[in-house]
Amino acid sequence: MIRDITLGQYYPGDSFIHRLDPRLKIIAVLVFIVALFITSEFYGFIFTAVYLAVVIIISKVPPRFILRGMKPVLLILICTFIINIFVIKGGDVIFKLGFLSIEQNGIKMAVFLVTRLVMLIIGSSMLTFTTKPMMLTDGLESLMNPLKKVGVPSHELAMMMSIALRFIPTLLEETDKIMKAQLARGADFETGSIVKRAKGLIPILIPLFISAFRRADELAMAMEARCYRGGENRTRMNALKFSIRDLVAGAVTVLMAAGIVITKIAM
Amino acid sequence: MSINIENLTHVYNRGLSYETVALNNVSFTINDGEFVGIIGHTGSGKSTLIQHLNGILKPDSGRVVINGIDLGSKETNMAEMRRKVGLVFQYPEYQLFEDTVAGDIAFGPGNLGLSPEETEERVRNAMRLVSLPYESYAERSPFDLSGGQKRRVAIAGVIAMNPEILILDEPTAGLDPRAHREIVNMLTNLHKNSNITIILVSHNMEDMAEIADRLIVMHKGEIFAQGAPEEVYYERNRLLEIGLDVPQPMMFMSMLEKRGIDSHRSILTIDEAADEAERILRGKI
Numbered sequence: 001m002i003r004d005i006t007l008g009q010y011y012p013g014d015s016f017i018h019r020l021d022p023r024l025k026i027i028a029v030l031v032f033i034v035a036l037f038i039t040s041e042f043y044g045f046i047f048t049a050v051y052l053a054v055v056i057i058i059s060k061v062p063p064r065f066i067l068r069g070m071k072p073v074l075l076i077l078i079c080t081f082i083i084n085i086f087v088i089k090g091g092d093v094i095f096k097l098g099f100l101s102i103e104q105n106g107i108k109m110a111v112f113l114v115t116r117l118v119m120l121i122i123g124s125s126m127l128t129f130t131t132k133p134m135m136l137t138d139g140l141e142s143l144m145n146p147l148k149k150v151g152v153p154s155h156e157l158a159m160m161m162s163i164a165l166r167f168i169p170t171l172l173e174e175t176d177k178i179m180k181a182q183l184a185r186g187a188d189f190e191t192g193s194i195v196k197r198a199k200g201l202i203p204i205l206i207p208l209f210i211s212a213f214r215r216a217d218e219l220a221m222a223m224e225a226r227c228y229r230g231g232e233n234r235t236r237m238n239a240l241k242f243s244i245r246d247l248v249a250g251a252v253t254v255l256m257a258a259g260i261v262i263t264k265i266a267m
Numbered sequence: 268m269s270i271n272i273e274n275l276t277h278v279y280n281r282g283l284s285y286e287t288v289a290l291n292n293v294s295f296t297i298n299d300g301e302f303v304g305i306i307g308h309t310g311s312g313k314s315t316l317i318q319h320l321n322g323i324l325k326p327d328s329g330r331v332v333i334n335g336i337d338l339g340s341k342e343t344n345m346a347e348m349r350r351k352v353g354l355v356f357q358y359p360e361y362q363l364f365e366d367t368v369a370g371d372i373a374f375g376p377g378n379l380g381l382s383p384e385e386t387e388e389r390v391r392n393a394m395r396l397v398s399l400p401y402e403s404y405a406e407r408s409p410f411d412l413s414g415g416q417k418r419r420v421a422i423a424g425v426i427a428m429n430p431e432i433l434i435l436d437e438p439t440a441g442l443d444p445r446a447h448r449e450i451v452n453m454l455t456n457l458h459k460n461s462n463i464t465i466i467l468v469s470h471n472m473e474d475m476a477e478i479a480d481r482l483i484v485m486h487k488g489e490i491f492a493q494g495a496p497e498e499v500y501y502e503r504n505r506l507l508e509i510g511l512d513v514p515q516p517m518m519f520m521s522m523l524e525k526r527g528i529d530s531h532r533s534i535l536t537i538d539e540a541a542d543e544a545e546r547i548l549r550g551k552i
Contacts, residue, residue, distance in 0.1 A: 012285065174361075180323050181362035184354040185424055186346065186378030203374065206364035210410075 009069060011129045017059040018130045021246045022139030028253045029127045035260045036116050036123070041267065042108075045115055047259040051252070052123055061129045069125050070118075077114055084110035133165040142240055155230060163219070171212060178207050268334040268351065268431045268464060270297040270320060275329035277315050289315040291488040292329070297466065302458050304475040304496075305468045307485030308510060313468045314357070316485065317434050320466070321352035333432070350379060353430030357437045359421035360414065368394075368412070368420050369405035375428040393427035397453055415446025419453070426457075433457070434466040439474070454478060476500065476514040476535035484511070497533040516540035523547075 017025075035048055056066070084106060091104025128136070141158030148154050179189070182203045189200045277290040290312045297303050307313050318324040319331050322338045322345050331338040338348060356362070365371035369390050376386040394401050397419040404412075409420050422438065435454070439447045455478050458465050469475060475482060475496060482499045484492040486509050492499050500506070500513045503521065507513070520534045520543065528547060534540050 177356060178362055180318065181354075181356045181359060182374075183323060184321060184349060184356070185362075185375035186350060186428060187374075188346070188378065203362075203364050207361055211361055 009125060009128045010132055011059075011061045011065055013060055013130065015059045015130070016245065016249075017055060017126070019245065020130075020249050021240055021242055022131050022135040023142055023240060024242070024246045024250055025127050025131055026136075026139050026143060028249065029124055031253050031257050032123045033120060035257050036120055038264060039116070039260055040264070042112060042115075044260055044263055045119070047256050047263075048119055048123075051256040052119055052126070054252075055126055056122075059126065059130050061126070066122060066125065066129070069129075070121060073117075073121055077117060080117060081110045081114050084113055134162055137162040137165065138236070138238075138240060155234065159230075167212075167215065170215070171208070174211055175204065175208055178204050269299050270432065270464070271330075271332040272296070272316075272319075273330045273332070275316070275319060275331065276327050277312075277319065277324060278327050279315075281327070288488050290319075293488070293490055294329075295483060295490060295493065297464060300462045300464055302465045302467070302478060302480045304479030304482045305466060305485060306470065306472070306475060306482060306511060307491070311485040312488040313485050314436055317354065317436060317466065317468060320432070320434055321349050321354050323349075323354070350428050351430055352432045352434065353425040353428050355422050355425050355433070355435040355438060357440060358418075359425075359438075360409075360417035362424075363409040363417060363421060366408055367406050368399070368409050369401075371409050371420060372424045372427050375424055379428065389427045389429065390423075393423040396426055396457055397423045398449065399423065413446075415442050415449065418442065418446070418450070422450075422453075430463065432464040432466065434468075436468045437470070438467070439469065439471060451478065472500075472512050472514045473516075473536075476517075496535055500535070 032048065032051070036045075039045055039048065056063070085102055086100055086106065088106040088109040089101075089103050090106075091108075093101055093103050094107070095102040131139070137158045140161070141154050144152060144154035144157070183189075187200060187203055189197065189204075191197075192200070272293060272295050275290055275293045276288070278286055278288050280286045293312070293316065305313050305316070315324060319326060319338075320333070322331075322343075326339065333348065333352065336343055336348065338345075363371050365374065369387075372390045372393055373386050376389045381389065390405070391401050394404065399416065399419055404416075404420075409417055412420065418438065422435070425433070438454075439450050442450065451474050454465060454467065457463070458478070467475070467479065479496055482493060482496050483490060484499060484506070491509065492502065492505065500517050503513045503517065514535055516534055516537050516539065519540055523544075534543055
């Protein structure tokens with residue numbers, strides 16, 4: 001049932017990519033995205049495609065798993081392709097039907113944009129596939145630290161995020177349990193009008209809210225009982241360390257970006 | 268109603284690196300009117316097993332047949348089967364949502380489309396069975412009750428569906444001894460006074476020895492042992508090996524035996540142990 005939904009999308013593993021510093025991975029994804037957007041000619045994608053392929057192969061995340069994550073955005077991809085193929089004009093006319101026509105530049109642009117989008121989505125999901133949500137928030141917090149000077153509560157934001165992430169599986173499990181319990185009492189969530197179905201959610205939502213508040217209360221109490229005081233002078237159990245591994249990965253990322261910039265200038 | 272489980276297998280997260288076989292080729296039969304106890308560790312497959320009995324989980328292979336009706340068949344009316352097989356989950360008090368006790372218990376019968384009179388009759392009857400007097404509890408909020416009372420309200424909510432098979436997953440977990448006793452007595456009476464089949468999942472060996480007709484021991488998704496309580500507990504060492512316990516009275520008798528005091532072994536409850544101890548003591552004098 002609801003348990004089958006993969007949320008957070010982490011794919012457990014112990015590859016080179018999995019063990020990289022999350023800060024480096026976040027920055028690398030940003031560089032990768034910028035690189036995708038400054039590329040304006042097709043062959044520019046060679047660098048990003050090779051880079052992405054290498055990351056996927058090293059990470060050992062099965063392609064089937066990656067493709068499954070693409071499913072929700074399939075519709076957007078198809079729409080982008082169709083709109084571009086018809087709207088962009090120029091070059092030889094390939095197909096004509098009434099006021100609709102497909103011209104050479106349209107096809108070029110449509111393929112170009114879809115390639116960019118696919119790489120964008122796969123590239124950013126590689127970050128979540130290979131980084132535990134907790135590591136991700138640690139990385140974000142550390143990257144946001146300089147913003148503390150201008151009053152951004154980076155520690156608190158990261159804490160809120162990690163608590164939210166921590167409770168997603170718990171609440172999913174809880175929802176699953178409550179749904180099953182109400183099903184066993186003859187509840188029906190799937191048939192009837194929208195109003196009836198919305199009403200059918202009440203027996204799930206009320207117990208779910210009650211337990212979410214109870215958990216929040218208990219967690220706050222447990223944190224206070226252990227003298228939690230927020231960000232000031234707090235150290236971590238697993239401090240983030242920048243290693244040779246990260247240096248290598250960083251260098252490869254810089255090379256990829258340099259390749260893109262050079263081809264761009266040379267053109 | 269009788270239950271027939273044939274070669275039931277269930278796998279979670281099939282095809283992923285974290286796939287787990289929760290049930291592996293499990294077969295057994297439960298007869299009409301029997302009181303069966305299922306014991307096993309956390310993760311031994313008990314909860315997965317009972318969720319197959321009313322069709323909330325579907326088998327990956329194998330069959331679940333209840334009173335001759337195959338739950339896997341497309342023609343089976345699942346709503347009807349869910350009414351006949353009442354399932355009380357662990358910590359059922361977390362499913363309460365109405366603002367009155369009576370309203371919450373009426374949720375199940377209401378879903379069956381019964382008339383208001385009949386629903387009220389069902390609610391009164393269910394509350395009597397879990398010994399919560401209708402007059403003093405019907406209009407109270409379930410959230411103001413004690414843990415044990417909340418749990419009884421939740422169990423009443425399932426009983427009000429008039430199931431022919433009642434399955435309870437750890438109904439006494441986390442309760443104080445008195446609330447625990449009340450639930451056990453309630454189950455004993457329910458089984459005595461109506462001829463419904465009851466399946467109880469529990470860790471509590473004493474309870475099981477006292478009330479179950481038959482035990483099924485689960486271990487790592489397979490049936491480890493089954494039979495009458497005295498037969499199952501007789502193989503004490505095997506149970507201890509997989510981290511399960513045997514009832515204290517049995518431990519007591521076997522310790523007496525070790526010290527050279529002869530007794531017979533089919534002692535399960537404290538009462539029987541006391542009688543036996545008395546007999547031995549009197550014999551000595």
